[in-house]
Amino acid sequence: MIRVAELVWWWAAAVGVWLLTLSSVNGQDLVVAAACGLPAAVAARSGRRAVGGCWRPRPGWIRWAVTLPPSILADTARVFRTALRHARDERPPGRVREVALPHDAPQPVAAARRALATLALSSTPGAYVVDDDPGGHRLVVHSLSESTSPTEKAITR
Known part of the structure; x- marks a missing residue:
């Protein structure tokens, strides 16, 4: 079944x-x-x-979806501002940073969090996940923003 x-x-x-x-x-x-x-x-x-994949997502993670629309709107505006500014500025836009994830005890829960967090963070136009570190419980993210998005805050709680 x-x-x-x-x-x-x-x-x-x-x-x-x-x-x-x-x-x-x-x-x-x-x-x-x-x-x-x-x-x-x-x-x-x-x-x-x-690959032996096994995910055990938590029902509470559905709240991440609620944070996506405001994050997408804010990032869309940020992308357009950055494109206009970058035409005059020589510095490359954005920065690479680490996003620490909570430590989920069972491996299937931690794997599900990494995968779904990657999907959620990369769903906004101003950020994407470059790499993940399963042992370090973190994601490496390229972002146009210096601040933390509502989606990122929900994921890291």
């Missing part, structure tokens, strides 16, 4: 990503997305098993 649930999860994720990339959706798009989603789901599950 767990195998089927995981395949359904990966299939839904693949179909969702496919449909999000379309400007409009019709019946043919749905059929193609559903058909292409199945081999993608099988490949994703096989890949996860090959």
